[in-house]
Amino acid sequence: MKYYIHKEGTISIIVAFILLGAAAAAALLFLPLWAGITIVVICSLLWLAVISFFRIPIRKQLQFGKEDVVAPADGKIVNIGKIYEKEFFKDERLIISIFMSPANVHINRFPIDGIVKYVKYHAGKYFVAFHEKSSELNERNTVVIETEQHQILVRQIAGAVARRIACYTGQQKKAVRCGEFGFIRFGSRVDTYLPVSAKPTVELGQKVKSGITVIAKLE
Numbered sequence: 001m002k003y004y005i006h007k008e009g010t011i012s013i014i015v016a017f018i019l020l021g022a023a024a025a026a027a028l029l030f031l032p033l034w035a036g037i038t039i040v041v042i043c044s045l046l047w048l049a050v051i052s053f054f055r056i057p058i059r060k061q062l063q064f065g066k067e068d069v070v071a072p073a074d075g076k077i078v079n080i081g082k083i084y085e086k087e088f089f090k091d092e093r094l095i096i097s098i099f100m101s102p103a104n105v106h107i108n109r110f111p112i113d114g115i116v117k118y119v120k121y122h123a124g125k126y127f128v129a130f131h132e133k134s135s136e137l138n139e140r141n142t143v144v145i146e147t148e149q150h151q152i153l154v155r156q157i158a159g160a161v162a163r164r165i166a167c168y169t170g171q172q173k174k175a176v177r178c179g180e181f182g183f184i185r186f187g188s189r190v191d192t193y194l195p196v197s198a199k200p201t202v203e204l205g206q207k208v209k210s211g212i213t214v215i216a217k218l219e
C-alpha cells in the first residue's frame with residue numbers, strides 16, 4: 001500500500017529529527033561505542049515512529065449506498081449504544097465510538113455525503129479517550145452533517161496524549177463521504193451520533209478503517 005505524510009506532521013518530523021539527531025550524535029561522542037550505537041538505534045526507531053504516526057494510506061475509493069455510514073476514523077470500536085446527546089440534538093441517539101491508538105492512522109473522514117450545518121470547538125480536559133466522560137469533558141470538536149433525510153454528528157475527542165485537534169471544514173461546506181475533514185495528534189477518539197433507527201454493522205472490539213468500513217446503515 002502507498003502512503004503519504006500528512007501536512008500536520010511536517011513540523012513534528014523536522015523537530016524530532018533535530019532533537020533525536022542531536023541526542024544520537026552526543027551519544028556517539030561522549031558514551032562508549034556500544035552505548036552510543038544503542039542510543040543511535042533507539043533514536044532512529046523513535047524518529048520512524050513519529051513519521052509512522054503521520055502516515056496516510058492511499059485507499060481505493062469504494063462504492064457505497066446512500067444509507068451507508070462509513071467509519072470516520074481508523075481504530076477499534078469501544079462503544080455502541082443509545083445515549084442522550086446534550087450539545088446539538090438534545091435527544092436520544094445511537095452512538096458508535098472509535099478509539100484511535102497512537103499506532104493508528106489519525107486522519108478523520110466524513111462518514112456520509114451532505115452539508116455541514118454545525119461546527120463547534122470546545123476546550124477541555126485530557127482524560128484517557130476511552131473514559132466514559134471524555135466525550136463531555138475533554139477537548140473536543142463537534143461537526144454535524146445534514147443529508148436529505150438525516151443529521152449525523154461526528155465528535156473529535158482529544159485523549160490523554162493528544163494535544164491538538166485539527167478541523168478543516170466549516171458551516172455550509174459540502175461534506176463528501178470519505179473526504180478528509182480533520183486530524184487528531186497522538187491517540188484519541190471519534191464518536192458518531194446517529195438516529196436511533198440506524199442499524200449498526202460493527203461489533204464491540206472490531207477494528208475499522210476510515211473510508212472503508214461501513215459502521216451503520218440509516219433507515
